[in-house]
Amino acid sequence: MQFGLSEEQILLLDNVNRFLDDNSPLDRVRAYADGGDDADIWAGLTELGVPALLIPEAQGGIGLDPLDAAIVAESLGAHITPSPFLGTAVMAPTALVASGGKYDDLLAEIAAGTHRVGIAFSEAIKRRNDAQVEARDGRLFGKSLFAFDADADSYLVADQKQHLYLVAADDPGLTRTHLTTVDKTRRTVELTYDNAAAQSVSTDVRVFESVLDIGRVAIAADTMGAAQNMLDQAVEYAKQREQFNRPIGSFQAVKHMCAEMAAQLEPCRSMVWFAGHALAELPEEARVTACHTKAHLAEVAQFVAKTATEVHGGMGFTDLVGLHYWFKRCGANRQWLGAPEFVRQEAAVLQGLTD
Amino acid sequence: MQFGLSEEQILLLDNVNRFLDDNSPLDRVRAYADGGDDADIWAGLTELGVPALLIPEAQGGIGLDPLDAAIVAESLGAHITPSPFLGTAVMAPTALVASGGKYDDLLAEIAAGTHRVGIAFSEAIKRRNDAQVEARDGRLFGKSLFAFDADADSYLVADQKQHLYLVAADDPGLTRTHLTTVDKTRRTVELTYDNAAAQSVSTDVRVFESVLDIGRVAIAADTMGAAQNMLDQAVEYAKQREQFNRPIGSFQAVKHMCAEMAAQLEPCRSMVWFAGHALAELPEEARVTACHTKAHLAEVAQFVAKTATEVHGGMGFTDLVGLHYWFKRCGANRQWLGAPEFVRQEAAVLQGLTD
């Protein structure tokens, strides 16, 4: 029995962490937030095999497991790294692999880092206001709000029926509008479809679900990384910062704030790992676990993000230490792929507790 | 402009407080909890005019306002006093006065302390499982769960239609069974009606509502008193109790627990006062305010009850200081006349936010 990461996984984590320490420091993230791109970061992650992670070896990938993807996601969250990881390396491959050998060429491009796939799922999860996506005869109509990312070469789109389609970013029927959000470490777009050509990837709702599940676990892992990093920064700051002739970290109030963050966050790590593991190994538990992990991490991270900012005092509110990038990343993760209340409702439905 | 108690009200509060300090100390409450009665306390409160408080002078009472009743309720809560106050002095008079002069004799008896009226409203608020009350031709059938109090001479019963009836405690069709609860400072009973003779007090739902509203404000006030007393006890204990060669109240963790209790509780006092005032003076705001006051006090008191117990350390968990009587009184108040979730739902309905 071994609950935790294997040696290979620890190695993977170390590699990604090292790369991101060097290539995704706060200044680099700021450059992206100010309008730069993430091409070099993605190229570097591609060299590490990140986009090939979930693609089976037979299809030119590395053939690792969702837990490995979660590990990478945690590191990306900790470094608040701009990257197309969630769509391109996690959700799209899960969908494309599930559809048999049909997309081997595309998977190869993904693995090579030369094709980025965005995700437009919001309307299939919880449709807001007038947004909706309708598919007719291989053509898409309507719009998706808050698709990610902004620089994708194609988009995996879920329609109202939770069927999956692939639309090329340069399709003449597709219009892409950048939507500014608080989270400047990633970019979202609105997609409008006016007779856009759409390849049907899957009409099996279970495929949509498995893509959603792994996406949620990856977001939870990203949240875990970001929240842990905020806690680490808060502890470090509290040790260094002095007021009243002593480090503020020696005040019981500050210590207890940090202890409460740690107490809530520490079990989350196990939860994320288990959720990743369950996706591959425990099909009966996987879906409920994915929902709970997504929702629970959102709640804990909200507490941690606020509390870690408070520990930093006024400095946490400024842009000087940049803590707000993590705060906002946690905030965006909370809403992406399902807000906590709705995701908990799904967890109840999955257990047959309600309709 | 004067937000707060008038001089008369402060005098009333002082009188009741002084009486209860002397006549409802913890030992006296324990005697009731162990099976004693509350006759002497009620007799004393009657001398102070408490049961006559809300009865108009024209009907032999004192003719004070709901806010005065709330003040008394707060003192009773602070002293966790066993008494039939809520039913006999607050809810029943409100119902009986509303039905014109029909019940003047009964009101006189109430004012004289010689007749106690219990309340059986649960089934009209939120019916649990198989409990229900049906009225046919001046006769009641069915049962009420958790009616209070156990020693009443008659009961004001609300049926499913929220019509009000009066049933004599010694009616042959009425069976009364004592139901033990965690809160030993008051006693509840189950009433079963088998062709019990019932006087119709009101078929006007607005009367039921006004009785419920004032009952809820009085319970909120009782909760306010109990919670404030727990906070006071916690602060006092923290000042006296020493660990690590200093009063535990000098530890920031303990100080902040007390500060958080005070910060949450202090606005509640204004809320209770306003809610009492609104019942008499601000009919448009009264009902929503009563709901919010009941629910908000329940939530704050739950936090205070737990935290004050924690401040007391192991001593708070024992029966030695008796803090648990207050803890349980708050816990019972939380459920009486509507649990917070349902009461908040009512507040939403009253504002037209939902059906």
Next chain:
Amino acid sequence: MDLSFGPEYEGFRSEVATFLASNADKAPKGNDLRGQQAKDWQKLLIEHGYTCRTIPKEFGGYGAEPDIIKTRIIAEEFSKARVNAGLGGQGISMLVPTLLEMGTQEQKEQFIRPTITGDMIWCQGYSEPGAGSDLAALSTAAVLDGDEWVINGQKIWTSTAQIADWIFCLVRSEPDAPKHKGISFLLFDMKTPGIEVRPLVDMTGHANFNETFFTDVRVPKHQIVGERGQGWQVANAILGHERETLAPANTAQTRINALIELMKNETADGARLIDNPVYRDRLMKIQGKVMAMRFNELRVLSARLNAGQDPGLSRMITKLEGTELRHDLEGLAIDVMGEIGLAYEDNPHLRGGGSWQRDYMYFLGLIIGGGTSQIQKNIISERGLGMPREPKFEKAS
């Protein structure tokens, strides 16, 4: 319990309302402190006693006796009409009362009139990077060189520093004295050589504050309020003067009404969000708290009106509870909107002009600023509940 202000005050209220009805078009719209329109408007308000009401006539004010209710009525009516209530800023709210209390006659004559007319804008130099909660640890040095103080150091959170004419500034003038006794309160021109102001961008993405750096800034010796080394007492002299701003719980009330509207208009899967029981319950919880805070403020107001009553705890807890409440309220709005709640700046799906996210963050800033929640809890427990202070573990330096 009497919640009316009485007929006299209702007369005053209609007077204000009448004034607003016929003059609102003259009021400036934005927050421009420098424009001629803002100054003209300020002049008109002072003439009517709708701002700078209690400042003596000899210094350019209206010269009325303090009357909390009138002040509140003015604030309420201007807020209701959404009309600019005159110039704000730390010069008017903090320096002027300080000078009235502790300044020399010359200082009062020199500074108060131009400040309240808007001709002299001030910033406040109190906090430093190393002196936040522990403000008295400030280290910006003032060394006397002949007839001048020579100032070196850095201040932070100097709002309006980028447009200020003058600064009121706490400096360490006696480095060897105990920390509360070595501070002086200086006034000086922001155009003095050696001052650099850098905007301080915060998490909302705006530069609501600045950092201000002093390098050999020379200030005439007499530009001091109070005596040398008395700066701490000078700065604290007006803490007792409560600023007469509009009660924040009223704003929370406005915000929760806006949130209700939002929840009635926005949908998820075609269902109105107000019809979602879980969000609605969160809404009702917050509404209940807003209600409690509103009544608490009425009680504080009432205690201030009825001299001799100490609002006590009810006053001490408002900052702690009020800022947390607003943060929660704005957070609920973001949650109900889901991904739309993330919209910011130029996003076409922005609701409420981006105010939900902005205030969610800004109120986190307020939870921290002006005495963190931890400092507030210390104050509540020690001054409000009489709990013992933490033992001193070493002599104050």
Next chain:
Amino acid sequence: MDLSFGPEYEGFRSEVATFLASNADKAPKGNDLRGQQAKDWQKLLIEHGYTCRTIPKEFGGYGAEPDIIKTRIIAEEFSKARVNAGLGGQGISMLVPTLLEMGTQEQKEQFIRPTITGDMIWCQGYSEPGAGSDLAALSTAAVLDGDEWVINGQKIWTSTAQIADWIFCLVRSEPDAPKHKGISFLLFDMKTPGIEVRPLVDMTGHANFNETFFTDVRVPKHQIVGERGQGWQVANAILGHERETLAPANTAQTRINALIELMKNETADGARLIDNPVYRDRLMKIQGKVMAMRFNELRVLSARLNAGQDPGLSRMITKLEGTELRHDLEGLAIDVMGEIGLAYEDNPHLRGGGSWQRDYMYFLGLIIGGGTSQIQKNIISERGLGMPREPKFEKAS
């Protein structure tokens, strides 16, 4: 990630299950520590290595090497079968490991065997009314008078004192030494003259604990474990030995399943409570936390299995988070039942035998007991996060 225990252990698991299937009827039902049936059952369990597994054979144990997985499997199977898992109590869980670590050969021979067979029941005399979180401040005095210690003072929280044969007790033997160095660890017979045990009723209405008073209690000098003045180290020696109890998150899992059943069965206004979205959301929130705590425990277990891995924070936070979680869970059950949730003791409407209210209160006791949440947070921040200790404000006495 490998969540299986492997075939060897699954073999062991069936062995335990088989044993239980054929022997469960011999197990005592209640918590009677004194009955012959309990002793016989204990004997049988020791023979099979299902309790006292690692205690050496020479002292009456089973003499196996430590094996956390087997211990866990035993606990899981006994829990699943709802069969008494053998004698507990602080003699077996705390004194025996202490003696094995720090006792003399004579002490081991004299005390371990009768303790594990259930012939000698112990209680623990550590806490005092004046020494709770600050246990080392204990003041029960032991003064040497010839060959005897004379003990005066009072202990509290002495569970099972009313039935105990002996007590292991911390006393202050050197009143002038620094507080951690003046304590001795004594063993003595509860029938010694001068001992009075008073039941300590708690908020649940039961006497789960006692107060124990000592008046001139005379104890032979040699009945000491370790040296004079070393009692603090003796008492702490076994804190490293984690008690091998069933993981509390498993119990929380059982409880939340019971709560789901409750919510499916109970109704309000005819609607099942599980169909109330607000209660259901609270349920789901708690279920998510229970899940997180279960996986956290798996991680702790795994770290213990794989020597060299420090479970670190994941272990430190379990008491704090686990007790709060249970308190919240039980509180939700009360809330969904409304007034029925208040039922207690002989109330005919009692649900779950009154366990919801009892555990709601009992877990508040556990939040406090065994290191309050405040002490837990000190430990987490100092040992887990490496944050500085509070400065000492005076020399330890």
